[in-house]
Structures are given as C-alpha cells and as structure tokens.
Amino acid sequence: MAMNSFEWADATTVEQAAGLLAESTEQRPVIAKAGGIDLLDLMKEGILAPARLVNLKTIHGLDEIDTENGLTLGALVTLDRIDKDPRIRSRYVALSDAAAHAATPQVRNAATIAGNLLQRPRCWYFRHDHFHGEGADEMESRGADQNQHHAILDNDKNAMVHASTPATALVAYDASVELAGRANGSRVVKLSDFFLPPEMQRAHDSGIESGEVMTRVTIPPLNARAKAAYHKQTERESYDWPICDVAVVLTMEGQTVQNASIVMGWVAPTPRRASESERLLIGNRLTDDLARQAAHAAVADATPLSKNGYKVPVLEAVVRRTILAAAVAG
Amino acid sequence: MAESSRSHGPDGSVRSGISRRTFLKHGGTSAVGAALLEAGAAQAAVDSSMQDGANEVLGPGPIPIDLTINGRRVPVQAEPATTLVDILRNHLGLTGTKIGCDRGACSACTVWLDGQPASSCMTLALDARGRSITTIEGLADGDNLHPVQQAFVEHDALQCGFCTPGMVMSCAALINRKPDAGIEDVKAAISGHLCRCGTYPNIFAAVLAVASENRRRGT
Structure with a gap:
C-alpha cells in the first residue's frame, strides 16, 4: 500500500515541534518523525495517515x-x-x-x-488495517487465535x-x-x-x-559494583523479533546478591519486573540452584494462551541463564 | 565501455567473464544513470531548506529536493511522501537498488548514507538531504569493481541476483570499515538480508576471501 501524501515541516526547536504537534486533530493528524522507521511501516500498512509530519531530526542538541x-x-x-x-x-x-x-x-x-x-506493537492483528475497526480491542484480547507471539503474563485484558x-x-x-x-x-x-x-x-x-x-x-548512576547481562531469544540467529528478552542488573558482594533488577520483555503487555525472582536472589549467595529457583518464580504466574505455551519454558531458561551471565559479567 | 572490463588474470585465465554492465544492474545505461556515473563528482549539495526554512511547510505536492547520489548533486521533484528507493528507481532509473519487502525486513534496498548501510525503502527522500548517497551503480571505481563485487563474481555468490546489490553494499561497507573482517562480522553485516536462493555460504566465502587478501597485504 502506498503512503498517503502529507505535508512536511522541519522543526528547529523542541518548542516549535511541540506547537506544531499540538495542532493535530482527528481530521488532520500531525505526527512527529525522527528516524521514521516505525512511522513508515505504519503509514505503508494504512494504520496511520498523517496530514503533516513534523521532522524532529532538524532539532539541534537532541542527538547527544x-x-x-x-x-x-x-x-x-x-x-x-x-x-x-x-x-x-x-x-x-x-x-x-x-x-x-x-x-x-x-x-x-x-x-x-x-x-x-x-x-507500536508488532502484533500481526494490530499491523493489519483490516482489524482496526469496531470491536478490534475485543478481538485482540484473549479471543485472538494466532497468539504465538503474544503475552503469557498479565494477559487477561490485552495480550x-x-x-x-x-x-x-x-x-x-x-x-x-x-x-x-x-x-x-x-x-x-x-x-x-x-x-x-x-x-x-x-x-x-x-x-x-x-x-x-x-x-x-x-x-541514574549505577552502583560501581553493578553487573549486567541481556539476552534476546529468537527463533533464528539472524535478525528476528524476540520470543522473549531478559535484562538482569545485579549488585554483588562477593558471591552474595545485594540488589537485583530483572526485567522481561515480549511476555507481558509492558516490560515486566520479575519481582519474586529478585526477592529470592537478594541477600543470598548466588548458585545455579538459586538461579533455577528464581527463574521458576519468574514464570509461576504465567497464563499462556492457546498457541504460546512454548514461551513459558523458553522464558524460564532465559531468565536463569541471564542471571548467571550477569553474575560473571565484567 | 563495460564489456572491456573482461580481463585476464595473472595465470592467463579469463578472470570473471562478467562485465560490469551485466553484473551491476542496468540503471547505469539509462541517460540519467549514465550521467550519475560520470567521473568528476559535484560538491555535496548545500541544503538550503534546512538552514532557513524553520517553519516552512513543504508539500503535500511535489517539491524540489536536492540529493547527492554517487558523488553528483541531483535535483529532483517529488512529494514529501516519496521514499529514497522510489526516487532512485522510478525517478532516476537507478534500478540496481531493489525493492523486496518494502518494509526494511529484507534489505534488498540497501544503499549507503554517508557510507553506512541504510534501507532506502524506509528512508524518506527528504531525510536523505545533505547526506552522501551511494548506490550499487556508484560502488565501482570506473571499470574497476569494488573488491567485494569482484569476489562475489569469483565465488559465485549469487543465483537469481535479486538480493545481490543489497548484499554487496552491506559487505562492501563492512570491508571498508573493517578490512580484516571475520566470519562473525560478515554474519552480523548481512543479518538483515534475505536471500531466497540460499547463497549465504558463498557470500561468506567471498567476503572472507577479500578480508584474507587484505590481511595478507597488511591493510
């Protein structure tokens, strides 16, 4: 699908861009553009049809x-x-x-x-203009059939x-x-x-x-002893959207975990803290077994849908491995 | 011109047997494309619209856009809703750059912006103002293929050829940035490219051969 025609305004200050964006109405949408990657995708799919783009890339000082x-x-x-x-x-x-x-x-x-x-979400219902009409949110909720890549946590209202x-x-x-x-x-x-x-x-x-x-x-500034690791699990080795991704930031005193931040992406509607896993780690000596328990706790509340149950063990394994990787990170 | 690039290797064998004309795509033979390939590049376009047009609204109809393509300043008229690949192929006849998915997911449309690989299908022409655009037609130095192009020929790194211009642009950018690239570098460089024919192993071999030659020469 070809993009609709639109006007273009190069903003030179944030204030100017904000002013232009504030003119947006339902009839004449005004949309900000930076790199333009997701925007072009949405315009080509007919999800967005702006009357005007405000180019933010001409604003100085926003690339530092x-x-x-x-x-x-x-x-x-x-x-x-x-x-x-x-x-x-x-x-x-x-x-x-x-x-x-x-x-x-x-x-x-x-x-x-x-x-x-x-x-915007990569959900293939969302990315198809056919599904953007009446009842779209209801369809997108748990009723949606092709939910292989949808949420396994906190998915009762929206997946x-x-x-x-x-x-x-x-x-x-x-x-x-x-x-x-x-x-x-x-x-x-x-x-x-x-x-x-x-x-x-x-x-x-x-x-x-x-x-x-x-x-x-x-x-914010990190504790000097903070260690971190990240893993994005995909179906193939080259470029792909994730099954899940996990980031772990640990502060260690010797082998003991003083502080832990564990976040899981692509498994819940928003990036989700693994709070129970963090609680299990903090104050304890990090071992393979403790990492296993913490990973198990991360998926304890999982409520997989008809086609995404496979994500549960994948996420559990990635949480465990990423905790262990963070502990030995430089 | 192009056919004369057939040459003999040091051992007397015919090297590639493939001319630049048949290896590159044929945009270079159109009038505009040929002009773009002329030596003696113009200076980079001075982008006046970005200097003084703070509140000026452009479009939605066709507007003048100054681009710098393969070293030449190229003025075009196009709507703000025009992608760079549309300009290259449909306005200028530079059809070496391909459109596969048109969503930045197959990288067939890869060109360089200031020497870095870019998906020209996901780049609005207005975002290419003030940048140096290099397409597959501008990669060779006259009749001398870029080493990566030559290696693609020698290692049979293509079948149908549709993904090839994009693959070459990414691999050449890698070699320019890291002349002694290893296999992981090559895999990362083409991680966004899809080749339906499955020529990946030969592409790896081609680029690694260039890297190996660079290492031997100490460059």
Missing part, C-alpha cells in the same frame, strides 16, 4: 550522549550509536546488547531511541506485547524519559510508569500526550 551523571541519551541517538559507544558498552552493557540485537544494521543506523520506545527490546534493558536500569510540551515545560517519567498496555484503539502505548515531544532518556 552524556555519561557525566549516569547516562543521558538525546531522543535522536540511534540504536547503532548506543551499540557502538564504548562508554555505554563499558557501563551499561545490557543496553548496548539490547540495541545491538534490535532489528537490522540498516534499521539501527536510522532508528532513534525515542522512536524505538514509542513504536499484545510492547515491541521495544531496548526498553527491557532500560527498565532494568531504572531509566526515565523526559517529555517536553510547549506550554508546561518538561516532565520526567519513570519508564516503568510510562508504558501502557497496548490497545488497538489508542494512539499511543504510553503516557505521552498530544503536543509532547520525547527529548531525553536518562539512567
């Missing part, structure tokens, strides 16, 4: 990487730069690895971190999963996003509070509001 106090990523930093930046790789390896395994090299060269976090894999690592690092509007300045929201369970009829799967622009992604 700052490691002074934790990590600050400008909204326009590409996934490729996150993968290749040695400062990020040395301190936030789970994020580097998540970025390195997202999409294809070509897409990583264009896709921005903000666009990645704001992309679509968030598409971003860097989000899994970012939530594990307790990241926040900065949102700027024209009138009310900017606000900072924890990424774990930012995402909303995807719904067919909603324009976003997050708390971003009309007229807001995501400007930065920030990670």
